[in-house]
Amino acid sequence: MGIVLISHSGTLVDGLREMVAQVAGDDVAVGTAGGTDDGRLGTSAPRIAEAIGAVLRQSDDAVVLLDLGSAALSLDIALEELSEDERARVRVTEAPLVEGAILAAVQASVGASLDEVVAAAESAASMAKLPRT
Amino acid sequence: MSEIRLLVVDPSGLHARPAARFVQAASRFASRIVLRQDGREADAKSLIALLGLTIRPQSEITLAADGPDAEAAIAALQAELGPYVSPVG
Numbered sequence: 001m002g003i004v005l006i007s008h009s010g011t012l013v014d015g016l017r018e019m020v021a022q023v024a025g026d027d028v029a030v031g032t033a034g035g036t037d038d039g040r041l042g043t044s045a046p047r048i049a050e051a052i053g054a055v056l057r058q059s060d061d062a063v064v065l066l067d068l069g070s071a072a073l074s075l076d077i078a079l080e081e082l083s084e085d086e087r088a089r090v091r092v093t094e095a096p097l098v099e100g101a102i103l104a105a106v107q108a109s110v111g112a113s114l115d116e117v118v119a120a121a122e123s124a125a126s127m128a129k130l131p132r133t
Numbered sequence: 134m135s136e137i138r139l140l141v142v143d144p145s146g147l148h149a150r151p152a153a154r155f156v157q158a159a160s161r162f163a164s165r166i167v168l169r170q171d172g173r174e175a176d177a178k179s180l181i182a183l184l185g186l187t188i189r190p191q192s193e194i195t196l197a198a199d200g201p202d203a204e205a206a207i208a209a210l211q212a213e214l215g216p217y218v219s220p221v222g
Contacts, residue, residue: 110160
């Protein structure tokens, strides 16, 4: 199981990749696509396709997380570049990027199924952060 | 059912990295394993459940396991928590 992190910022996904590796360990493949081809803020379909392809070469499945909805346009183009077999191994989630990536990677690191990893990622949307009193 | 009470001695409580290590260790056991704090209970094999407990410094937690490898799980998980906790009572 691998995860793919897509952001409008390359710096953001580089930092997030570091956090994911520290929290979940190195056994989960992490692909990143951040920023445009010329280094500006934005998303790039070729970069996204490359990141997904790299994860699929290391893992059976790839769970994809986005920072903002506008990344979905580039993602759609990237998905069209994949073969039918590859596309069938990709799951795109609504999960919030940072929290979802951490939760998904930890569940993936303990050998959870694709459905369980996606559920963990999407549960991040309702995760409490402040201590309850 | 096997259980142990622990005091969280780490000054920052149980934060993301040790919590993730704990989930990974708990997932290696067949038993149902939970952490309890202040009457609330979290599945030890789920990071979101564990982080949702917001385990604070100086709080008392109970680690409980129920299943065929419960005692081994308690021993291993107490070791996993190592410097973050000390036994109570």
